[in-house]
Amino acid sequence: MLARNALDAIGSTPLVRLEAFEPQRGAQIWLKLEGANPTGSYKDRMAASVLGHAMACGDVRPGDRVVEYTGGSTGTALAFVAAVLGLKFTAVFSDAFSDSKRLAMEAFGAEVLVEPSSGGAITPELIARMKARAHALAAEPGSFYADQFGSPQVRRGYEAMGLEIAGDLDRGVDALVAAVGTGAALMGTADGLRKAGVEPALFALEPLQSPRLTTGQGGAHHVEGIGVGFDPPFLDRSRLQDIRVVDQDRAFEMCRRLAREAGILAGGSTGVNVVAAIELAREIGPGRRIVTLACDNGMKYLGGPIYRPPGSSP
Ligand SMILES: Cc1ncc(COP(=O)(O)O)c(C=O)c1O
Structure with missing residues (x-):
């Protein structure tokens, strides 16, 4: 093939x-x-759908930055697709999630921002903090929020x-x-x-x-x-x-x-x-x-x- x-x-x-x-x-x-799938998860389908559509619509251009808060598989898929499309990717992540996922995102060239957890626990407070940080970054010029919990392109993928x-x-x-x-x-x-x-x-x-x-x-x-x-x-x-x-x-x-x-x-x-x-x-x-x-x-x-x-x- x-x-x-x-x-x-x-x-x-x-x-x-x-x-x-x-x-x-x-x-x-x-x-x-x-x-x-390339990153070993069906999330590749949705990442390609979200970012492919955003490129086709002109919502992002090569060199722009994609932002998402993520605990792992989605972030790895977005990092992979962003690498292929010439986009930057910033993941808001946390030390509550497995380090191998952070390493995978970084291997694809992503910037990974780690929000500290309290003793490794995944709590609503931590998720809210990650979300707020991602939203703030996505509001900066040249940034695009992937919106894994809201974009219609996720389901379409x-x-x-x-x-x-x-x-x-x-x-x-x-x-x-x-x-x-x-x-x-x-x-x-x-x-x-x-x-x-x-x-x-x-x-x-x-x-x-x-x-x-x-x-x-x-x-x-x-x-x-x-x-x-x-x-x-x-x-x-x-x-x-x-x-x-x-x-x-x-x-x-x-x-x-x-x-x-x-x-x-x-x-x-x-x-x-x-x-x-x-x-x-x-x-x-x-x-x-x-x-x-x-x-x-x-x-x-x-x-x-x-x-x-x-x-x-x-
Ligand atoms: C390993 C794994 N299984 C199942 C799911 C659920 O998929 P969906 O969010 O499309 O319902 C996910 C989503 O994160 C996942 O990572």
Whole structure:
């Protein structure tokens, strides 16, 4: 494959059937391997959408500075896309998030401003401080606020994922199951499927340990990227068939199983997705197809609780 630049490596990810994980007399389960994107996450799709659109509209020009506050994957994707497009990128980050993410952003040439946390805790006060700093920077001349929680281009960036799935499965998709942070990946993928004439039942997922969408009460959990503690700005509840909770411990065990039995190394949100897909496959039975997402590559989680479960040797 010839590419104009590294942005052409975004998307067209493999869709793999998890036959060995399907319950007997259950539906088929298909997993979209989004860890195959350049920075190892489906966030590359939204970063390319937001910044590509801003360049095309003249909202940013080469040499301008993009600003966002971020805990990691989105910042890495924005840093990557900004590098390709000749833009500067400033991330407002914090020492509450993993240092490898800071290093990844810096490797792509980003400026990373670190807001100090109190003992590494992610608190509403810290997030508010990061947001205020990003807003102040974005108001300076020659700056552009990426707006990962508000820009319509975020959700639009995932439409291609829906089109790819519809094409690969010849439009035979009965359900789409995905854990939600902002809700953009689930809704954008559903928008793409709809454009291809496919209307699967949509299931949004959240951690059992933080059941804010299902009970109104959030909590502490360890599944990065989801259960963000506020209403997912892109989630359209009227289009959902259901919102379900998945126990993070079962999700992490599923991640380990996926690695050992399918060679798929992914993060905790992927474990959530596959646990829920297996349950749904049992419910809806044979002859149906469920699609879910492997949101990112698991390499960045190797030192954490997913691949080093409690009681295991360091
Ligand atoms: C690893 C991971 N999984 C899932 C999500 C949720 O995606 P979305 O915000 O599009 O709902 C994110 C978003 O940050 C993520 O980083």
